[in-house]
Amino acid sequence: MGIVDASPIRRPPRGPVPAHDEQLPAADTPRDLKRPAPSADPPAPVHRDLRILWWVNAVDGLGSQASGLVLPLLLLELGHGPGTAGSLAGVAALTGVVLGPLLAIPADRGRRRRLMTGAAALAALATGALALVCLGRPALWVVVSLAMAERLCAVAYEAASRGALVHLAGVEELPRAAAGMQVGDQVSLIAGPALGGALFQLARPVPFLADALTYAAAALGVRALRTPLDSPAPATAPHRPSGTGSGAGIDAGTGRDTGRRASWTDRLGAAKAGVVTVAASPVLRLVLVWTSTAGGALTLLFYTALFRLGGDARSAAAGLVLATAGAAGLLGSLVAAPLVRRLGAVRLLTLAAWLLPLPCGSLVWAQGAIGWGAAFAGLSLLVPLITVVLSSAAVACTPVALQSRTASVLGSASALAAASAPPLAGVLVTAGTVRTPALLCTALFAALALYTQLRATAVLRAGASAAAHSRAGTGDGRG
Numbered sequence: 001m002g003i004v005d006a007s008p009i010r011r012p013p014r015g016p017v018p019a020h021d022e023q024l025p026a027a028d029t030p031r032d033l034k035r036p037a038p039s040a041d042p043p044a045p046v047h048r049d050l051r052i053l054w055w056v057n058a059v060d061g062l063g064s065q066a067s068g069l070v071l072p073l074l075l076l077e078l079g080h081g082p083g084t085a086g087s088l089a090g091v092a093a094l095t096g097v098v099l100g101p102l103l104a105i106p107a108d109r110g111r112r113r114r115l116m117t118g119a120a121a122l123a124a125l126a127t128g129a130l131a132l133v134c135l136g137r138p139a140l141w142v143v144v145s146l147a148m149a150e151r152l153c154a155v156a157y158e159a160a161s162r163g164a165l166v167h168l169a170g171v172e173e174l175p176r177a178a179a180g181m182q183v184g185d186q187v188s189l190i191a192g193p194a195l196g197g198a199l200f201q202l203a204r205p206v207p208f209l210a211d212a213l214t215y216a217a218a219a220l221g222v223r224a225l226r227t228p229l230d231s232p233a234p235a236t237a238p239h240r241p242s243g244t245g246s247g248a249g250i251d252a253g254t255g256r257d258t259g260r261r262a263s264w265t266d267r268l269g270a271a272k273a274g275v276v277t278v279a280a281s282p283v284l285r286l287v288l289v290w291t292s293t294a295g296g297a298l299t300l301l302f303y304t305a306l307f308r309l310g311g312d313a314r315s316a317a318a319g320l321v322l323a324t325a326g327a328a329g330l331l332g333s334l335v336a337a338p339l340v341r342r343l344g345a346v347r348l349l350t351l352a353a354w355l356l357p358l359p360c361g362s363l364v365w366a367q368g369a370i371g372w373g374a375a376f377a378g379l380s381l382l383v384p385l386i387t388v389v390l391s392s393a394a395v396a397c398t399p400v401a402l403q404s405r406t407a408s409v410l411g412s413a414s415a416l417a418a419a420s421a422p423p424l425a426g427v428l429v430t431a432g433t434v435r436t437p438a439l440l441c442t443a444l445f446a447a448l449a450l451y452t453q454l455r456a457t458a459v460l461r462a463g464a465s466a467a468a469h470s471r472a473g474t475g476d477g478r479g
Helices: 044-077 082-133 140-161 171-202 205-224 264-280 282-309 317-343 345-355 357-362 368-396 400-431 435-474
Strands: none
Touching: 044 082, 044 140, 044 171, 044 205, 082 140, 082 205, 082 264, 082 400, 140 205, 140 400, 171 205, 171 317, 171 368, 264 282, 264 400, 282 368, 282 400, 282 435, 317 345, 317 368, 345 357, 345 368, 345 435, 357 368, 357 435, 368 400, 400 435
């Protein structure tokens, strides 16, 4: 559809906190983020729509993972070199980094449902056309054009979908809602590549046809949501402070267009609003540090594993590592929400942060696929716990009218960090050994754990307080 993707919050999958310096009463604890206040149960349609969103996320991710594996195979089968496939993947990643925050502006301005359904439908057409041309031997420009069209539509869909969760779950439901999205991401990571490879063996067009069907299912699923996706959700977002205004042409209360034509200054201000929001919020700065640092470190370790195991005589070595990591990530996603309820958000985040250096450090002594698989399983088990806590906090503390733009800024930072990891892995392994990236990442995770220990309690408590004050002033209902 990272550490956080509210990707994916797959994202990624995922504001300002006006009261971030406020001292809470002594009776308050960090568990306030988990249980902010007693509130009425949300109406049944909200739970129905949340389940639909989970399925839409899982189905869309499954198709994307399947076709994402197959596209390089298709280019190789058509006689093009690995450099062509790598260049296409790099351009697609940079496209998402640049266009994501821009496409998030209309999503935050009342066009979220239309963007999601329209982008999914157009992506279905692009991948369907790609499946059709694969019946023959298409030219490179045809494949690249259709693949880039699908990628642009996917970027638009992801940018718009990042603000949907806040409308379907209250603060107390966010850990469970984020965990459900994470489960879908992990299932698609496990099953998607295997499904894509199996379908490609049947016939070249089949995996692209399957991806087109998943995009169509996503469009229909979004259309089936009964909860308004563009209305304010006062139960989950504090008031926006001054300095992040939406600019002329946008209603300050709803974030919708007022009908006036916006100037270039207004458009620039709207584009900068997500950056300003992240910079003004201690909660989102904590998320940004985790998103960029941990995301880049995990990507670095992944490519190091490929370099280490790529020459292994056992051809299934890398696949074993990925399958083990995916299964552990699924388990972590399933237990994340219950652990948040049992331990509290701050305690779980701090515990998981201090545990991360252990499996990472074990890579220094790991030998072969079994050792690397066990270490990656430990990392993949812990990362979803952190993702769920940070995704929930980010959604709860971001103004409704800035959800997509803020999440796109976080996603772009994570993508840029991940993009620098493959060449860095090559340099470190060439200049040193495969232990060098493991030592570097262990040090990074230890620094993150110390940073979290020093900052998380005050930051997340302040975020919970701000969300609770907003909820008390605006009511518990959702639009």
